[in-house]
Structure formats: structure tokens, C-alpha cells
Amino acid sequence: MNKRPFAITLDVGSSLLNHTGSWRVERPTYVDRLPPCNNACPAGENIQGWLYEAESGNYEGAWRKLVEENPLPAIMGRICFHPCERACNRVQVDEAVGINAVERFLGDYALEHGLRLPDAGPDSGKRVLVVGAGPAGLSATYHLRRQGHQVRLVDSSAQLGGMMRYGIPAYRLPRAVLDAEIARVIAMDVEVMLNYNVDDIEVERESGHFDAIFLAVGAQLGKRVNIPAGDSAKILDAVSFLHEVAEDNPPLLGRRVVIYGGGDTAMDAARTARRLGASEAVVVYRRNQEKMPAHDEEYEQAKVEGVTMRWLSTINRVESDKIVIEKMRLNAEGYPEATGEYEELGADAVVLALGQDTDLSLIARASDIEVSDGSVQVAENLMTNGRGIFAGGDAVPAERTATVAVGHGKKAARSIDAYVRGVTFEVPAKHELAEFGLLNTWYYSDAERTQRPELEKVRRQDNFEEVVLGLTERNALFEARRCMSCGNCFECDNCFGVCPDNAVIKLDNGKYEFNLDYCKGCGICAHECPCGAIEMVPERI
Amino acid sequence: MTKRPVRFYQVGSFAVGNRLLSDDERTVQSDPNRANSIDSGHRACQGCGEALGARYALDAAMRATNNQLVAVNATGCLEVFSTPYPETSWRIPWLHSLFGNAPAVATGVAAALRVKGRSDVRVVSQGGDGGTVDIGFGCLSGMFERNDDVLYICYDNEGYMNTGVQRSGATPPAARTATTDVVGPQPGNTFGQGKDVPRIAMAHDVAYVATATVADLHDLEAKVERAMQFRGARYLHVLVPCPLGWGSASNETIHVARLAKETGMFPVFEAEYGVVTSVSKIRRQAPVEEYLKLQKRFAHLFGKNPRPDIVAHLQEIANRNIERYGLLEQDAEPIARHVSSSEASA
């Protein structure tokens, strides 16, 4: 020290003695907030988490993170209606991240590379019966196996998959993909019984010595309505229609097919009819496009494929070669009202796509299980009033999508796990939502969404080839990197860089730590954090 | 612009770094082993733009010179908050002489290095706007015309902040300072005054002149790096918001600087040998109100007795900058990447 001239010349590093942290009235804190995509995902996927892995090209890591929650990514990447994308904060910047497309890419990647699901957990000695091998049943089976429980999976159909096989046409979900992902679950040492009808759940429990049961029987019965019809009128329901097509045994419909209903099943039926040779596929729906429950993607594809729409119409009567339509109008509350105006429409067949019911015969004798409006009533943890009997998927009151079903499967598995171990499953508290206002979107590059390529229209007419195609690796990577990582640090170094006091320490693991000896609490780091992962917390003074 | 556009990543070239970028695409600031030319423990106010700007610029210069750098500092905030006996925050060789002579002192340093055959050691001279555009201007101009091998960096916070926020030749019109109070019919600093030193520097035909803000680190670092590729006199003018003097929130220092650029109030460009060679285009144009409203020094233009006439006048100044430098994208290059089906894997 004293080598230098006194006072006027100072040695390097001496300012470190001045701990400016004492100036602080607020301290920055790193937080993980709940990304809106994760929040919106019915399957409870950590979307931001697996996109984060995908962003670096670690597709296997991304897939592993994905299948922590959902064992069917290649399927979901095709048939999920991705509420995550509607919730995506990027919508407010340009367009949502193509989460679904990336999920499919990862799912396909795993299939292509033969990635195996994680091993089953060590045997718990507990046995669980899963009734129904649709998305809810398969998801529950997977999670139960990971927890180490023995699973018997039974289904009344000849093949596994439930509605994914018998309700969703192959042009949306190629069977090879479906089979491969199901096979991966079954390979976790699952006892499978097909063409197996459970008549009485209690009898089944006793005979199989099950500690718990998960009812995932779906809603396989097409709703019928009473429409006056001539004897020779051809009326069938969409569920049966699609089921038969799936079994490669399509019914003869004729040239002009009317589909009655406005949901996704109606669209599937119409598009399937077109592929089976119907020159006209007309969807008749009593309300208008705005009120139609079918997802836009489905509707748009149907239109492209030549399906036509009759809005504000109800079928009044069906005859052998025509139907009579009554025109409707929407009243002030938005409900359709009859106008008394009628019109005829040529039709060789009418497919009813008016919703589905659940076949609950298997619990008819289990009087303690409450059923209401045709659905099994369950508690928050998906347990019915029946001891050790849980239910999920289309059989319980919820939105009837495959993704919801997958989510139910996971949730039921957790509840069952807790139940058979004699504990209560504590749902971890949700983090604060990473709302758009918490982001600093300046930092995100302008990058419009990558559109998925589609099969050309002319090639869709007479076959069930997949319509929506996958992303290339390059495009999937690009799309993953559009993720804004809402509420979760993605190691952009902003906090490290923008601190005027060098009070952010960059750790070896890519994360950061505040050096509170020097942090003056200016808050620039929090303000300039692109993804809102830093919170300013008042100091207790 | 010498910086590379990196579009493929979440944050492109806007954030400090990104785990996905290769090292050479990251900023110097993202490097855990950056020089930290000015270190923790300095006594700058919370959210000080100048402390930040100085570290940005000098760390970049350190990298560009392989740590063979010496710095000369004019009197001012930066000097006072960094070297109060017995503590210095500087990790680089650093010399403070006077308020108005930093460019000349740097000339002397450069001359000494040249005569000693140490051409590998480069000289940066730095000061605030007072030390640069006002009291140090004579020495600055002399250094320019002699083409001494010095990079002069002005950290412009638009006033004499160290002495309690008085007007300088870089204070914008209408701004409140202690010597341009918001009284009388024309409150704040007078219109039609002030000195545009970057353009004056260009008139000296020096090798390199650039402006930058603390809001665009990649740009700032690229300019320092570019500056270091030249020998002779160079000038870098960095806008560094002052939360104290501007009356802006301490956490908005970077945000305010960004708006200065995005409104056109502070044109960001670079010039070589007296000719503008590139400008940083406005990315998300904003009206000047957005910039002004964040700062209490302009509060008299809003509120109970608003002065839309004065705001309009300031907007005209921004517009003139936009026109003079061509700050708006003429036809923005589309960044969207729509794939054709041939690119797609089925």
C-alpha cells in the first residue's frame, strides 16, 4: 500500500471494502412464475420447461421433461387443441409459440430414435385396476407404473386407445403413431385385457384383489335425438360411424351426407365422409359459426376439404333421399329460435354428431357412487364416493378432450398413489402467474410463427393420409426458441449485464445470484428481466 | 453496423447474452470473466446510467485491446463516485487530472506510450457531458485535430449532475435544471441552444465517431470494438440517463435510454472520416411524450398546466433527427420465416 503516494494514488480492489448494499430498501429476488401455457395445459405439462430444453437442441431432454407429465407427446402433438397456445403471452407480441407443433416434433423424434419411457418404479405391492384404455386410462397406467403399482388395464374394445383410435380419424392421428406410443406404455409391464367388459366393479375388485380402481370408460355412446324419419332413412351416429371406419369397416353412406352437429366430432365425421367418397358433406348446425363448439383448425380443414355448412338450421325430418331443415335465428340471449321457415336438402344419409354419453352399467350396482347428468361425480382428487374408486376422462364432468383425459389420468394416479399408501396427496401451491405485464418484451427478437406444412388438398380426397405435417428440426428449433420463457429464467445474462454495481454473480450452472453486499436495490435487473423472473421485495429495515 | 443480427434466438441481439449463443455472439458483459473495469463499491446513485455505461464501454475496450488499456478521466460524477480516498473502483490503470483537460492528458499518455514503443497499450479518455461539450471542449477539439491516438468517450447525462443538476451544453430544451428552472413563460432550458458534439467531432474528419446508449449493449460494444480498430482520434458519445438529475425511476435507466432512441430524441449512428456509415433504426417508434413523461425534469409539460406546444416542439426536434439520419425503416425487412412444404419433414 505505502509504495504509492499517499491518498492521491489508490490500489485496485479497494472499493470492495465499501458495502453499498446498506443503501438498499428493496432487494431483488429470483422467482419462478407459472407460465400461462403451463397454467392452461389440461395435462399439466411443464411446457416452458420442455421448450427450454428443446431450445438448446436437447430434444431427448425436452422429451424426457415432457413425458414426466404426459406419456403421449406424439399423439398430443397432433390431436391436442392446445389451450396453451391461446394462453401464450407471445400472442400479444406477434403470434403464439407453436407449442403443439414442437410437442409433435419431440414425440416423433422420440419414436424415431426409439426413446424409452422411464422405468417403472420399485414394486409397491399395490394393485390397481384401470378400466378403459383411452387417454385417461393410458395416462393413469403410465403414472401408476412409475409409482411402482401393478396395473391391470382392461378395455371392451379389440384394441387399445379408446376414442383416440375409434373417434379420431387416421388423417389426424396416424395409427402407427398411436400404436407406438401406446406400446411404449404397455411395455412398462402392464397387464392388458382387451374385449373385456366389466359388468360389476365391486365383483371385479374382489376377484382381482385391487387396492384401487380407476374408471376411465369414456363417453362412447352417441347421443340420439328423436327426429321424425321415414323407414328407409339412413341415420347413424358419428361415434359409431367413426368407430366402424376405424375398424376398417365403413358403412355405406351414399353420395350426399348430412352431418348434424357443430362440434369437432361433426367435423371429423364430415371430413371422413368426404374421404369415403361423399361428393357432398354438409354440416347442419342450429347456431352460427361464432357459437360453434368445433375448434377453428378443424373447421378450417373441413372447409378446405369441401365440407359445406348450413348455419342456423335444425333437421326437422329425414327421408330416404332428403331432409327438411327448419331455419333458426338467434334471440337476444344468443339462443336459437325456430323461424317456421323450412327448406329441403338432398341427403342419402344423416350422421348425428350431437354429443356422447357414458356407459355406466359397470357401476350400476355400486350404489355409493354418485352419478349425475350421466357423469360420474368425483371429488377434487377424482375419487368417487366409492371407496378406492376413482374416475376421470370423458366419464366425469369436464371438457371432453384427450388432453383433459391425460391430465385426469395423471391426477388420478397421484390420488390413487396417496390413497393406497394411506396418505393425502397435497397439491403443490401454484406459483404466481407470469402475466404479460411482468415481461419486458423488448428483448425478444421479432420472429413470426412457423406455420406447419399441410398435405395438399388434392391429395386428401380419397385417403386417410395425415393432413398436418411435422416441422423440420430446424423449424422446430426456431419455434421452440420463440418461447419467451415467461416467469422463468432462461439465462439471457441481462441481470448480470445491466447491474450498475456488478452485484449479480453468474454461477457455473448458468444461473445467477445477487451479491447483497453491493446491490443497491435500484431494480434495473427486475425491470430489464425479459421474462419477469426477478421480483423486488421490500427490505425489512 | 458492425453488430451481427441474431434472429434465431429468443432474444436475438437485444439481451446481454443467452445460453444458446456461441461465445463470440455474446456481449462482453455476459462473460463471467469480464474485466469489471469499474468494480463494486462505487458510490454512484442507485440505477446510475453512467456507472453502467462506463463499465460497458471500458470492458469492451479491455477485450478489444487484450486488457492493454489505460483510462484518463475528467472530473465529474464518474470520477467522484469511483475514487473517493481511500477506495477506488477502477481495476484498470486510471488517471484523473482536471475537469477540462482529460483529452489533453490522454494525448500526453498516448504520446508517452508511443515514445516508449508501447503501441499495444491503448488510451481511453472519458468524461461527462460537462467535461466534454463545455469545459473540456477546447482540449477535445485539439485532440481531434491532432488526431491523437485516443478514444474519447462522453457519458452524456445532459447536465452537471455532480454539482447538483445544472444546465450544460448538452441539456435538452425545456428540461428543468437548477439553472434553467421551470418558471416564466418558457419553463426549463431554452430552445435553440446546445451543442451537438458528435457532429462537431465528425467535422474534424476523425476516423470514427459514434453515438450509443446504455439500452443497446450489443451496439455499444460493437462500436467500442470498431473504434479500437482505428488509430488516431475517435469519439463515442453514450447517452447515460441520470435518475437523480432526470427525475426518473432508478429501475428505468435502461428503459428511458431506450425511449430516447426509439423516439428519435437521441439519434444512434456511427460515422467514419466524417461520413455517417450506419444508423440504428428505430424498432418500435414512440412519441416523445412516452420518453418525457418518465422524467420529472419534463413534468412541467404535463399535469395541471400542460404545455402541448412545447411537447410538439420537442417532437419536431425528434422528427428532424429521424429525417436527418433516416432513423425509420423504409421498408422493414420481413423477418418472418414461413416454411415451404419442401422444407418440412412429413
Place this chain on the structure above:
Amino acid sequence: MLRQIEGSRAVAETVALCRPEVVCAYPISPQTHIIEAVGVMVKEGRLSRCEFINVESEFAAMSVAIGASATGARAYTATASQGLLYMMEAVYNAAGLGLPIVMTLANRAIGAPINIWNDHSDAMAVRDSGWIQIFAETNQEAADLHVQAFRLAEELSVPVMVCVDGFILTHAVEGVDLLEQSIVDAFLPPYEPRQVLDPENPVSIGAMVGPEAFQEVRYLAHLRQLDALHRIPAIAEDFYAATGRRSGGLVRSYRAEDAETIVVAMGSVLGTIKDAVDVRRDAGEKIGVVGITSFRPFPSQAVHEALAHASQIVVLEKAFSIGHGGVLATDVAMALQGTNCKIREVVAGLGGRPITRQSLDKLFYKATRGELDSLLFLDLDLDVVEREVERMKATRRSGPSAENVLRDLGTTRGEGALS
């Protein structure tokens, strides 16, 4: 090698022998010939390994020297008068930072009114700056002092100002014995700075120092100047040993050993004073001379020893502190505290007014007879003064100026001001 040479040239040639590494130049009369000559030598290559920088002001000149010196280069510049004042802030700064810069001050009056001729007002203006100030009596000494100045400055890390009377010395052609390069090289080792800007060993130079340490910093600077009181004579002795020439030192006496009246002065006027003293000695008067070479540090003890035996000290100086009196005289008086010496202050030669042997002869004649008042202005034209005083009195409230003149300069005109 003895050459008939202009003083400025002699200084320039000698400075070049000292191998300065950075020379900065801003022209001001009467310093111009010095820096012009150095510039030529650099451009010719005769003075190699030297950066000659034409700056835009004296403020820049000293600032460039500061930067160069702090980077370990031997730095030199020259100035005068207004130039010194224009660089004054940097002059203080160089001393405060302890940078061993050597500067020639071609002494010149300070305006207004603007005046390019010699006096010592400029040197006096920076006497408190922390620089060592040494005054040359002759061109030979002016040249020699620069060699000593660099060594002194670098030994102590204190800047040194070599004061050379403008025009009287700078522009006078005399015989000067210029040193051999080998002698200068042996006398003046390469500069080894006590602090330097070095990327391998970074330090911060020029910190802000508050009340807790400022006084100590100043006192330490003072101690270094006290050290200089030992080093200046020692270096002069070394110089004598190397060259056989007596140059520099703190004070020099001439016929003062038995003198009852001693005249004290600095710079070139000492030559004229010695001539005048010789005349008075020839007339049998006990008068002598003490020349002060080192004005800062002020060699109080040496001055005391040289003067204390005399009964009357006449301090003749080319500067004056307006509203007070002589500057050098005050310092001499301080040095003679506790003696019975009477101090007589004589202000002479302001703005280049010639100090003639005749005027000095009259002055000394009166001095030896005890007829001098405490303060007088040599050759002051009292008619001019009185006319102006009268004019002012008629036109504005000006106070009792006439009475002040009488009180200041003595009871009668004839006695107060020599004419």
C-alpha cells in the same frame, strides 16, 4: 563547447541533452524561441525518441505533460505570463499529483494592460502551487539549471519551474558552454516514476481526497520541498563536480561577508546589481549582494545565514503583491525574524522597465546612508501618478489617493521615489 548563442537556444539545446520524451508547445512570447528550437531538433531527428506536440493552449500543454509524466515519460514544456495563468489549474494539478515535469518560465509581466516584457509577476502568481521554482541569473545558468531541474524533479517527484527572465536572457546572445551529451547522461539517470499508468500493475492516480487526509497530503508535499532544500545544493555540487561549473544552489553571496547593507534579488538583474555594488564598494561602502536561486522551496535558513549579520537588507524585486508590497521581501523578512535587520522593499523593472546601473547606484548610495523608506518603486514617474490621481478625484469618488501616495512612498516626493 562555448558558443555565442541566444539564451533560448542554449536552453533548448540543453533540454534536448536531457532527452525529454514528450515536449508540448504552445507559443507565447518570450518563450517561443525555446520551443521552436526543440521542435526543429525533434523534426530533424537530432532529438530522437521524443514526441513534440503542438497543443491548442497552455492549459493543454501542461495537461499533455501531466498525462505523459504519469505514463512514465520525461515531460517538458515552456511558457510565460498569461500562458502560465491559463495553465494554472494544471500547474497546481501537476504538483498535487507529484509529477516531475520540468517547465521553463520565460518570465514576463501579466496583463492587463497586456505587456510582453520581463518581470516576475508570473512566477509569483504560482509560488504556492507546489512547484519548485529556481531562477537563472545568466544564460549559462539558465541552461545548466535545466539539467539539474530534471534530476531534482525526478528524485523528489516534484515539478520544477526554471525561471528565465524573458527577453533579457531568452533573447540575449552570449557565450554559453553547452554540455556534452555524455556528461548530461551521466548526471541525469533515466526517469523512474514513483507511480505510473501500467496495465500490468494498475493503480488509480488522482483520487478525491476529503478533509480526513487533504491536509496531510499538503504537508507531505511541503516535506518534499524541505527535502529539496538539501537536494538542491547537493545536486549543484554534483553538477560542479561533473562540469566544473557553479550553477544553481539555494542562495549565492557576492561581497556580502562584511556588508552592512545587503541587496537581495533574483534572476538576471543580479548582474547589474553586482556591477552597481562594485561601484559602491569602490566608494568604500559596505554593501554586498545575495542572489536567491531557489525561491520555492524558500531557503529561509540559508537566507538567514547569508543576511543576518547585516543591519539593512534591500530586497529588490520584479514583482509586487498589489495592496501589500514585495513578495520576496516578505519571505526574506520572515527568514530574518529575531534579527535587527531593517528590511527595505524596492519594486523595480515591472513590465520590462529597465533597471539601470545609474538608478541602482543612486538607490544604493541612499541605502548605505540609511535614507531608504520601507517601500519604494524604482524610477516611478510620480508626475503621471499624480495627474491621474487628480483626474480621478475630479470625476469620481476615489478616496484620499494623494495622501495614500505620500504615505506609501515616503514623506516627500524627493525622498520617496528615486528619479
